Amino acid sequence: MRKISNRFWYAFHGWCSLPIWVLFCFICLSGTIAVLSHELTWLTNPNARASNPHDLPAKSNAEVVDIFKKAHPSADVSTVLTYEDYLVNVVLFSDHDQPFAQAYVNQYSGDIQEINSGITFIGFMRSLHGWLLFPWQQGYSIGYYLVSSMGFVMLGSLISGLMIYKQFWKAFTAPKLRFNQGKKTLLNDLHRLAGVWSIWFILLMSLTGLWYLVQGILMHNDIEVEDHAPLTAVSSLPAQQQAFKVDLAQALKAANQQFHDFKPTYVMMPEHNRDNFHLYGSGKDIFFDQYSYQVSVNPWSGDVVHTMSPSQMNTVQSVMHIVDPLHYGTIGGIWTKIIWFFFGALLTGMSITGFLMWRHKLVQIRAEKTVAKPAAELKESF
Template identity: 60%
Template structure:
């Protein structure tokens, strides 16, 4: 039986890191920033803060929509987005002079604090980290594949690292960081120590990244993880299409239906009907800690008030479950600010590991090249 020595595993570990170290480091850094993108938005943009000195209750989404329509009478409101409680709600709309705009509405005071017609910092960082801002061609993006393929690099580096670092578990109880024996020794100890303490985090990143790759393939082959709700029947629409009346169900009524069905429903993304046959699509979170804020979904026909689409964690199949637990595990949002802080710290650690790993590999490669004997018959000319 072929026996693979330790040198092979060390080389494999190095080559898993070296060729893609710059891309991997970039993805780690942008992901680390994405984890705290909401908090950075709060720090850097006062208009995004949902100040509530009078301790007022949050206004319903329908009232925020009316506030925007009063300020912009010709606007067509398409979505309402809820972020963190300390950030304003976003009301997305289009107008004759605003192709795409998002109004930052303080959900407590009802004040429109800003109208943004560009990409938000949160969306920019998620897009930069998720698919490197590569364009989407239909249902796929090359950048999304590049990012998700680094899951193999992450998992491969963890496995080969544990094989190369004999007795790695001792670093939990006997951490070693020699700072007085030169830069090379210090970098090596730092890399090993960071790697051992980050094993759990690297496994989480690698496994969720592997899911993102599977998800990308499913999107590419047009496989719907979640079925699309049916459209309203033409027979349900009014006969006079020249002057169609408003459907009997508005956003307030749709939210009341959602709350009646799921009392724990906390709205995060609300979509208005785009055309007469479309439905209200309400996404939100509930009382399941490991699921994202889109794990509860209702599609409601505005003409007959019928729920035509319904999904929650108790009804999900395995693919739907993976789709809704991947983001909280990948971005550390499952426990609020505390888990975000932990994910941010370990994101910095693995970002630094990619740099120290490159420096260690590079120094050893240069040293090995210098020690390689010259071929027979080759003379060295001295200047």
């Protein structure tokens, strides 16, 4: 009975990944690179670096927008993005000759270091890993469902792997890696050792991946998890067309009064007369993402019309804002990113060693059948 059970778990472990091992390996690899996409951008693109040789204080988002508007007065700014301190602020805008572009503005020196009208490396890697660059239509992407459903694959592989590997906990105290007993033994040891040491990581990626699947289903069915800020009443609008009475600097001040530890990371300008300033940022809660603090400010009156913070969130909202830092390893800055990158590389390697083990076994089975067939024919001839 135990032998049958082991055979089942071996087959189940194989079917969890082998039919789609190339896709699974690619998703693991792209996710591993995406974890360090900010750092790789800093490394490969000098214009993305926020150099600060004179140790100047960082300018606010409002000052960054003012600097950009002076250089491009006809541009329509829609969004300001703030990344790590060593990366520039990014101003998203449209102009008469550019329907969509991004300006890299050094928040310390005020220099506009680059105008980019294409997709960035950060955006490319997040999109490639998140939905395989499949198009979005009617609120969903097939690629998004393919990627998030890998949570089932990882969870199934983890459970079946632990059922196969009896007393797996010994790999923590007495790791076994045999280099002198052949390729098959070495691959098996590498696969098991990496799997045992990555249990926590595989479980974390499985659960966060399944949450992304749930989140995609909610989005596909137009189920709102968070409330929207109310639009300005038509009766409150001025009789004649005029500029907003409240600027971005005042909106940011209102947000800081609302949340003293508020650090803006994503600022959206009003899209029309009834819209608001939408300010997203982070605070003192390290386990929540960079959008967990939200403040919407009326551009006519300066009133704060909507807020959101971790203390105001329900369970579903809290999970939604915790998942990203856990999935991409941003909870502790560069050091946790490096840890996530390492275990992501291990997971990618496990998909490769698993395939090589399966291929080696398949070749062996075919060889045994080839030898057994002439022997059977010879026996029949007698």
